[in-house]
Amino acid sequence: MKFYLPLVLAGASLLAGCKGLNNEALEKLDENDKQIQAYITTNNLKPTKSPSGLYYQITGTNPAGRAPKAGEVVTYQVAVSTLDNQKIPLGDSLVSTRHQAFGYSIFTEAISEGVAYLKEGESSILLAPYSMAFGSASINIDSAGTKVLPAYSPMRFDVKLIKTRNESEQIQEYIVDNKLNVTETTSEGLRYVRLSEGTGDLIAKGKGVVLNYVLKSSYGQVIQRGDKYTMTTGVGGVIPGFDQGIQKMKVGEKAVLIIPSALGYGQQGNSNFYPNTPLVYEIQILSAN
Secondary structure (H helix, E strand, O other): EEOOOOOOOOEEEEOOHHHHHHHHHHHHHHHHHHHHHHHHHOOOOOOOOOOOEEEEEEEEEOOOOOOOOOOEEEEEEEEEOOOOOOOEEEEOOOOEEEEOOOOOOOOOOOHHHHHOOOOOOEEHHHHEEEOOOOOOOOEEEOOOOOOOOOOOOOEEEEEEEEEEEEEHHHHHHHHHOOOOOOOOEOOOOOOEEEEEOOOOOEEEOOOOOEEEEEEOOOOOOEEEEEEEEEEEOOOOOHEEEEHHOOOOOOEEEEEEEEHHHOOOOOOOOOOOOOOOEEEEEEEEEEEOO
């Protein structure tokens, strides 16, 4: 049976600190802290308490490991449980592997903070009050709604930081993992990979184009598909890297475009992509006129 938990906190207004919280919320935070301290005693843990109220204990160290930096994407594993040792499956597994921008909405506030204490190869136990976990509302944790995580639940997160990499490393990793032979790299960093030849001339600026595409993240997640998508080159309306890549193609051609963030969604990102992350498009040109 599948279980489900939200990818972000229920209620974006939840705060790690106490400012602005009502009396009930403050009482629950105090209650959570006592529950966490009792759990620590029972399990002979020796965590550090951060100013936010998160307790963390490094359980596996790697002094030579690389610490994540702003603008990098981290890959980490996480397991979730309640303080009465009920394990919470994430999808089809008790351990979930995730890829997310460091310091940018990493699953919960607890993990966003907790990952910052780790280097590659290190692991930790995070004990979090409800405000840094899943919030002040009860949550269905299976598809039938028969199992419910109570409101104001303190949680345990077991986290291991697998790796962290900057944008250039993400691009190179994708090329290597997918055994791609880059046909051309432009001065702005666009990688063009021709998969099959087309016919006729290159698509010129101002041409109307019909194409199929698949948009992926740099770690292979399919974000969007477009069938018989229509556009006109050189007039805007698409990100620069996409436009530039189309103008390197011919009708019938298939290619992969690996687009650096400077030619994509930049330092701001968008609803589907974190800041400073590359995009991958698989494209087939159907027609041009």
